Amino acid sequence: MPDSLQLLYITDDDRHIQAVQIPWKLWRKIEPLARPVLDPFMKPDFEEPVEPLSAFEEFLHYWDFRYPYSPAVSCPHCGAATQNWRDDLTHPFRLANANLGGLLVFHCRACGATIRQKHFRDHMAVEHTAPKT
Ligand SMILES: [Zn+2]
Structure with a gap:
């Protein structure tokens, strides 16, 4: 029997969805597809300088x-x-x-x-x- 995979929606007090939790098994399949979409959002605003x-x-x-x-x-x-x-x-x-x-x-x-x-x-x-x- 396959594991049932559920998405967990995280909502604020007004029940607006703020985030989605994806089970790891599912994320592993989705990640390669999602990367090109996510990457532009993942970059920090500025790179912290490397410590010398x-x-x-x-x-x-x-x-x-x-x-x-x-x-x-x-x-x-x-x-x-x-x-x-x-x-x-x-x-x-x-x-x-x-x-x-x-x-x-x-x-x-x-x-x-x-x-x-x-x-x-x-x-x-x-x-x-x-x-x-
Ligand atoms: Zn200080």
Whole structure:
């Protein structure tokens, strides 16, 4: 007996259909047909720039300051914070720039502020620029 496949219509409070859930088995058959129609809608409005992770690896590789590198980042503007910007699943900060001189630049995804971590020989200083309004 074939599995019965049902479409599930998801409606808002006014019973207007907002979305359709298609069983996986069915979607696998439909997807190749639907792709050409869907693709133009699936593209994000803008591509988020790729984080310069290789520059960051280099930054770590040449780390010779008197204290261990701390992956914690916090936003002085909105208070967003993470203990480890790379491991944090919510990824509240995007690395925008890293250079061997000890500068890391992050963008706060919550408020759009730019955060600069300046690493000096024996301390790290944080500067930030408020988001453009
Ligand atoms: Zn922020």
